[in-house]
Amino acid sequence: MNGGAGDLIVQGEALTKRFARQKNDTITALDHVSFGARHGTLTALVGPDGAGKTTLLRLAAGLMKPDEGTLTVIGLDAARQPQAIQDRISYMPQRFGLYEDLSVQENLDLYADLHGVSHEQRAERYPRLMEMTALAPFLDRLAGQLSGGMKQKLGLACTLVRSPELLLLDEPTVGVDPLSRRELWDIVSGLVENEGLSVLVSTSYMDEAERCAHVVVLHEGKVLASGPPDELRSRADGHSFFVISQRQEPARKLQAELIDRPDVIDAVPQGGQVRVVLREREPLSLEGATLEATPPNLEDSLMMLLRQETHVRPAANAALELVKKEAQGHDVVIEVHDLVRKFGDFTAVNRTSFEVKRGEVFGLLGPNGAGKTTTFRMLCGLLPATSGTLRVAGADLRRARAEARQNIGYVAQKFSLYGDISVLENLQFFAGAYGLRNSRAEQRIEWAMENFELKQRATSTAGSLPGGFQRRLAMAAALLHEPAIVFLDEPTSGADPLARREFWRRIGSLADHGTTIVVTTHFMEEAEYCDRIMIQDAGTMLAIGTPEEVRKQAGEADRPARSMEEAFIGIVEHARERAQRQEHAA
Amino acid sequence: MSDPPAQSQRLSWRRLRALTVKETRQLLRDKSNLMVGLFLPVVLILIFGYGLSFDVRNAPVGIVSQDTSPTARDVVAGFYLSPYFTVTELHSMSEAQRLMRAGRIEAIVYMQTDFSRRLAAGNATIQVLVNGVDANRARVLEGFAQGAIGQWSVKRAAAGAGGAMPAPAVRLETRLWFNEANTSTHFLVPGLIVLIMTLNGALLTSLVMAREWERGTLESLFVTPINTGELIASKLIPYFGVGLCGLAMCLLAGKFLFFVPIRGSLLLIILISMLYLLVSLSLGLLISAATKNQFLASQIALITSFLPALMLSGFIFDLRSVPAIVRAISTVLPPTYYVEALQTLFLAGNVPGLIIKDVAVLIVAAVVLLVLIRINTRKQLV
Numbered sequence: 001m002n003g004g005a006g007d008l009i010v011q012g013e014a015l016t017k018r019f020a021r022q023k024n025d026t027i028t029a030l031d032h033v034s035f036g037a038r039h040g041t042l043t044a045l046v047g048p049d050g051a052g053k054t055t056l057l058r059l060a061a062g063l064m065k066p067d068e069g070t071l072t073v074i075g076l077d078a079a080r081q082p083q084a085i086q087d088r089i090s091y092m093p094q095r096f097g098l099y100e101d102l103s104v105q106e107n108l109d110l111y112a113d114l115h116g117v118s119h120e121q122r123a124e125r126y127p128r129l130m131e132m133t134a135l136a137p138f139l140d141r142l143a144g145q146l147s148g149g150m151k152q153k154l155g156l157a158c159t160l161v162r163s164p165e166l167l168l169l170d171e172p173t174v175g176v177d178p179l180s181r182r183e184l185w186d187i188v189s190g191l192v193e194n195e196g197l198s199v200l201v202s203t204s205y206m207d208e209a210e211r212c213a214h215v216v217v218l219h220e221g222k223v224l225a226s227g228p229p230d231e232l233r234s235r236a237d238g239h240s241f242f243v244i245s246q247r248q249e250p251a252r253k254l255q256a257e258l259i260d261r262p263d264v265i266d267a268v269p270q271g272g273q274v275r276v277v278l279r280e281r282e283p284l285s286l287e288g289a290t291l292e293a294t295p296p297n298l299e300d301s302l303m304m305l306l307r308q309e310t311h312v313r314p315a316a317n318a319a320l321e322l323v324k325k326e327a328q329g330h331d332v333v334i335e336v337h338d339l340v341r342k343f344g345d346f347t348a349v350n351r352t353s354f355e356v357k358r359g360e361v362f363g364l365l366g367p368n369g370a371g372k373t374t375t376f377r378m379l380c381g382l383l384p385a386t387s388g389t390l391r392v393a394g395a396d397l398r399r400a401r402a403e404a405r406q407n408i409g410y411v412a413q414k415f416s417l418y419g420d421i422s423v424l425e426n427l428q429f430f431a432g433a434y435g436l437r438n439s440r441a442e443q444r445i446e447w448a449m450e451n452f453e454l455k456q457r458a459t460s461t462a463g464s465l466p467g468g469f470q471r472r473l474a475m476a477a478a479l480l481h482e483p484a485i486v487f488l489d490e491p492t493s494g495a496d497p498l499a500r501r502e503f504w505r506r507i508g509s510l511a512d513h514g515t516t517i518v519v520t521t522h523f524m525e526e527a528e529y530c531d532r533i534m535i536q537d538a539g540t541m542l543a544i545g546t547p548e549e550v551r552k553q554a555g556e557a558d559r560p561a562r563s564m565e566e567a568f569i570g571i572v573e574h575a576r577e578r579a580q581r582q583e584h585a586a
Numbered sequence: 587m588s589d590p591p592a593q594s595q596r597l598s599w600r601r602l603r604a605l606t607v608k609e610t611r612q613l614l615r616d617k618s619n620l621m622v623g624l625f626l627p628v629v630l631i632l633i634f635g636y637g638l639s640f641d642v643r644n645a646p647v648g649i650v651s652q653d654t655s656p657t658a659r660d661v662v663a664g665f666y667l668s669p670y671f672t673v674t675e676l677h678s679m680s681e682a683q684r685l686m687r688a689g690r691i692e693a694i695v696y697m698q699t700d701f702s703r704r705l706a707a708g709n710a711t712i713q714v715l716v717n718g719v720d721a722n723r724a725r726v727l728e729g730f731a732q733g734a735i736g737q738w739s740v741k742r743a744a745a746g747a748g749g750a751m752p753a754p755a756v757r758l759e760t761r762l763w764f765n766e767a768n769t770s771t772h773f774l775v776p777g778l779i780v781l782i783m784t785l786n787g788a789l790l791t792s793l794v795m796a797r798e799w800e801r802g803t804l805e806s807l808f809v810t811p812i813n814t815g816e817l818i819a820s821k822l823i824p825y826f827g828v829g830l831c832g833l834a835m836c837l838l839a840g841k842f843l844f845f846v847p848i849r850g851s852l853l854l855i856i857l858i859s860m861l862y863l864l865v866s867l868s869l870g871l872l873i874s875a876a877t878k879n880q881f882l883a884s885q886i887a888l889i890t891s892f893l894p895a896l897m898l899s900g901f902i903f904d905l906r907s908v909p910a911i912v913r914a915i916s917t918v919l920p921p922t923y924y925v926e927a928l929q930t931l932f933l934a935g936n937v938p939g940l941i942i943k944d945v946a947v948l949i950v951a952a953v954v955l956l957v958l959i960r961i962n963t964r965k966q967l968v
Contacts, residue, residue: 061809063967082965087811097803101615102608113604114810158806168809 008072009166009198010037010060015069017055029055031221032069037200037214042192044209045202046302047218048496049468053202054094056218057170060200061091074165090164094171096155100144104135104154107143111158121162129157132187147368149180156187167191169201173208174494177367177522178565179572185211204496206299215298217305224309229298236296236304238281239265243274245289250546252361252529254289256508259314259501266303266314268501269528271562272548277303299497306498314498318505320451322513333358333485333516334379339388341374348374350539351388356518356532358484361511363530364520367572371539372520373413373489379518380410380487393484406434409478413489415470419463423454423473426462427480434481448476468499475506485516492523504529524565537572538579601812605820609794613824622790623828624835627782631839634778645727647671648682648691655702661712664738665695670730692717693727772847775840776928777901780921782836783859784895786829787866788873792887794821795874795963808965818959822867829863840932850931854941858931861948862924866891868955869920875962895921900929920951 017030030052037043045053058064060073062082071078073085098107108129112122130136133153138146143154152172159167169188173181189211191197201212209215209229216226225232245254251269258267258276263284266277276291277300278284283291306312334356341349349371356362364372377383379392381404390396395404417426427448431441449455452472457465462473471491478486488507492500500523507529511517519530527533528547535543535550543550547564554567554574561567613619649665651658665673674691676682682694696713704710714731718724798804807817833856840846848855870887877883896902898912899921905913916922927944930937 058967063805063808063965065966083811083813086809086965089809091806091809093802093805095802095805097798097801097806099608099612099803100801101612106608106611110604110608111810114601114807114812116598116600116811155806 007039008036009039009074010035010043010200011072012036012056012059013070015056015059015066015071017052017059017064017066028221030059030066033218033221033223034069035216035223035226037198039198040192040196041213042189042199042201042211043214043216044212045200045216045218046204046206046209047224048204048306048498050220050466051218052221053218054170057091057168057200057202061089061168062086088164089166089168090159090162091168092155092159092170092172094174096152096158098143098151098155098158101142103140103142104146105139107154107158108161112161115162117162125161129160132190133157134183147180149176149184149368152176152180152184153187156184160191163195163197165198167197167199169199171202171204171494173203173205175368175490175522177370178524178568179367181205181208182569204494206297206302206497210298217302219306219310224305232301232305233296233298234301236277236301238293239277239279239304240294240296240300241276241278241283241291242270242294243267243276243286243289243291245273247288250531252504252508252531253512255529256319256505256512259505260319265307266300266501268299268525270525271528271551275300279307302497312498314501317453318502320506320509320513321447322509322515324513331358332356333393334362334518335389335391336379337389339375339378339390340386341371341378341383342386347539349378349536352536352539352541354534354541354544356516358516359511359514360532361507361517361519361530363527363533364518364536365524365527365533365568366520366536369538370536372536374539375536376487376489376518376520380408381405382410406481407484409481409483409486411474411478411486411488411491413493415474417462417470417474417477420461422459422461423465424449424458426473427477430477431480436481444480444482448480452476467494468496471495471499471503475503479510483515485518486510488517488519490520490522492521492526500526524563524568527564527568535568535571537575540575542571542575597813597815598811602816602820605812605816606823609820610824610827613828619790619828623786623825624831626785627832627835630778630782630785631836631843634774635839635844643670644672645670645693645730646674646691647693647695647731648674648676648685649695649697650676650679650682651695651697651701652699653697653701657702657705658697660742661695661697661735661738664734665731667737668730668734670727671734686715686717689717692723693731695731772844772933773929775836775844775846776932777899777925779833779836779840779859779928780862780895780899780901780925781892782832783829783863783924784866784891784921786825786832787863788870788887788891789884790828791821791825791867791870792873792883793880794825795871796878796880796883799878800880805967808967814960814963814965818871818956818963821871822864825867825870826860826863829867830860833859833863846932848932849935851936854936855928855931858924858927858941858945858948861945861952862920865920865924865948865952865955868952868959872955872959872962875959891921894919895925898922899925901925920948923947 012033012035015030015033016028018026018028020026033052033056045056047053055064059066059071059078062073062078062085065079074088076085078085099110102110108126117125133156135150135154135157138150143151146154156172173184176184185208188199188201192199201208203209213228214226215229215232217224217232225235243254243258245251247254251272251274255267255269255274258264258274263279264276265279268275275294277296303314332355336355337353339349339352340347352375364375366372374383378385378390381392392404393407418429421429424445427445428441431445436444449458452475454469454473454476457469462470465473475488475491492503495503504526507517507519521527530547532544532546533550534541543553545553550571551561551564551567554561554570561570647665649662651662662673662675665671676685679694679696682691682696685691686694694715696715701710701712712735714728716724716727716731798807837855841848869891873886873890874883877886894916898916898919900916905916905922908916923944927941930940
């Protein structure tokens with residue numbers, strides 16, 4: 001193609017883009033952004049929500065025009081010749097526009113026809129796409145009936161029906177489980193290595209950014225830093241440590257303690273210990289714990305950058321003001337025995353049994369379509385079980401659902417508040433729905449606004465809030481009636497690292513005050529915040545226990561799996577292989 | 587990386603075909619589309635053809651005759667013979683009034699005890715009282731009652747029964763043109779075609795572009811070599827087909843179920859219907875492209891296309907008898923011209939001046955709408 005590997009395929013000079021919100025209120029999505037992406041490499045755009053990643057990709061795709069500055073894509077001006085660019089690039093938006101009422105094959109054919117791919121080229125290309133995405137058995141299935149991971153793979157296949165000169169990917173792995181995420185990235189890196197494809201990808205996963213040749217860190221429309229991952233990582237050299245505690249308590253408690261300290265930039269539970277990024281290079285002294293230096297990763301340096309450049313501290317003020325619930329020992333609050341749910345011939349949840357104790361953080365993990373959401377809905381009394389027993393807060397859900405519901409709070413996966421009324425009105429509605437009256441309602445709403453930092457947005461409509469605020473509001477609404485048990489379905493899906501820390505800090509303080517938490521997540525490292533986790537696949541329970549026990553179960557002999565992600569992939573793949581062997585034998 | 591750059595500035599038949607096939611598949615898979623597109627016309631045909639009728643047949647009438655003479659009996663017999671009335675003979679006015687109030691009878695015919703005596707004297711009266719709640723129907727009933735009495739007096743004159751009552755010197759003979767049978771079905775079927783063309787066109791297409799905005803599919807589609815012309819055409823073609831099916835159903839039902847005469851050229855009816863279908867589809871698509879929201883689009887489509895086609899086009903309410911302002915509104919609405927053209931072609935025949943005017947207005951409307959769609963559909967997100 002044109003030019004060597006050294007020159008830039010995308011080059012932005014002082015790009016500025018503003019959006020009008022309401023009258024006299026504009027938001028500057030991009031503020032004099034200059035960046036470049038090289039030929040034949042992977043370039044990552046990273047940064048918290050609202051950093052301007054999606055806007056930048058849309059500008060590059062010619063879907064929007066910048067207000068100021070120039071953007072050159074494959075040698076063409078993106079503002080003047082969008083069509084000429086669109087003829088030669090491929091773009092996968094965050095929500096890829098698959099036609100859900102068309103089959104996999106029909107979606108592929110549509111995009112092949114639109115891109116003018118000849119039948120000979122298809123004969124060569126389709127088998128390769130099928131090999132990469134493993135979608136071959138599902139060609140006749142409607143796209144709407146695919147799992148989240150498969151949809152993303154089909155979206156990628158549709159953008160790759162011809163060889164683009166540049167591939168733009170906007171958070172391609174949001175809501176995708178670790179197995180599918182790894183497969184998706186293998187496809188993309190394979191294309192870069194073997195075919196010299198140029199890729200510009202936005203992501204909120206730092207481990208994905210580590211796989212790229214070049215990383216651009218954005219924050220609130222400005223470039224904070226850019227360079228190869230090594231160079232960015234070196235910024236945190238000497239600041240990263242593991243805190244090895246002798247205390248007999250879950251890692252999340254120590255993590256919460258550490259993240260609240262002003263001399264700690266970041267703290268996350270990892271492998272049963274707590275990984276910290278310190279403001280100063282010399283280790284801090286901690287009672288009952290020793291510090292061990294560790295090489296920094298990209299997430300460490302991102303947190304450091306945010307702290308240095310913007311004074312943002314993760315999870316600042318996130319701890320909730322709570323009254324400790326009267327301790328009644330560690331009695332069991334959720335009891336599930338031989339739970340089964342069938343949809344016709346399909347068994348979504350198969351003979352699952354577990355218990356959750358008061359004040360525990362219990363995590364449900366599993367790939368897309370594992371039965372997490374179904375289990376969840378049965379626990380909340382939204383879906384009747386086919387068979388088995390289910391006791392939540394002492395009530396049998398098959399009989400006394402209304403009573404049990406008084407004790408639970410539920411945060412759905414999708415934003416399920418009223419988008420066209422204000423934050424305050426939403427809270428007032430939910431207070432009413434939970435039967436809180438007058439001064440009690442006022443007091444609880446005040447608490448929610450205060451603790452979730454919603455005061456400044458009280459009069460904004462819920463639908464117009466940025467994603468992070470919507471998630472906060474949803475959680476605040478579910479906590480108004482001070483439930484004994486809170487269910488959260490993928491609460492951190494699509495959330496940036498800052499928002500996730502904030503979220504888990506809140507969860508931690510709830511659990512410490514006696515609230516029981518049941519949570520599903522796709523972020524395996526978040527399993528470390530849980531006291532106990534359960535891994536499900538294809539409706540079956542594969543592993544249950546503390547994060548450490550699960551890691552041990554996944555590892556070989558004496559060496560436990562290093563990370564939760566490794567443990568998860570190991571356990572699921574092992575179970576799938578075993579199932580296949582059994583199928584062959586039978 | 588050897589794909590030749592696609593020529594997206596020019597229309598590509600291959601892309602248009604791909605988009606049209608996709609649109610057709612979506613149309614066929616969505617049951618609600620088919621309900622509106624094909625099932626609803628059938629329901630409308632049945633409702634309008636059988637259920638809703640402005641015809642008066644077998645209207646219940648109460649006759650109070652206090653005169654038992656053969657002359658008075660003759661008058662009553664006249665009502666019995668009329669196909670428009672079902673007669674109930676009553677004994678007193680008070681009973682008749684009671685039944686009228688209860689809605690059991692629609693008209694009262696009253697003859698006093700001295701009817702035949704006064705007839706001989708030349709000043710006989712027959713009182714006809716009609717329930718006037720539905721003014722149109724009351725007028726029709728009144729006419730029929732006069733007709734029945736008129737029949738009797740003509741017969742009487744012909745028989746020369748006593749020269750006491752001379753045959754009227756001038757007899758008023760009313761005759762309806764163009765719809766001699768005066769069956770409202772003949773008048774309703776052309777209107778029904780208008781309704782179904784509007785429904786298929788505007789309501790169905792108002793959803794299609796908004797759906798793509800809502801589901802985010804346009805963002806992916808935009809970053810391909812397609813041009814907006816192809817996108818718009820691919821949305822119009824499948825729904826044009828559905829509209830033609832509706833038209834065919836209406837024409838067949840009109841001909842074989844309701845025996846509506848077609849005085850003008852069938853070809854002209856089909857061509858004008860296709861033209862109006864294009865106008866209606868374009869209106870729906872414009873609403874869809876401008877609102878980007880399915881619910882809003884369907885509401886606006888209902889208010890701006892379906893209701894005017896029903897109320898303001900001259901289909902139900904005669905435009906000559908509406909207030910000037912309503913008439914002014916209706917003159918800018920395309921359905922008005924389509925209704926005019928269809929009613930003319932069905933019931934009067936080919937009237938060149940009128941048809942040319944209607945066709946010209948519809949062509950202008952189609953062009954204006956298509957230009958507006960083009961302006962509202964840019965490959966841009968903001």
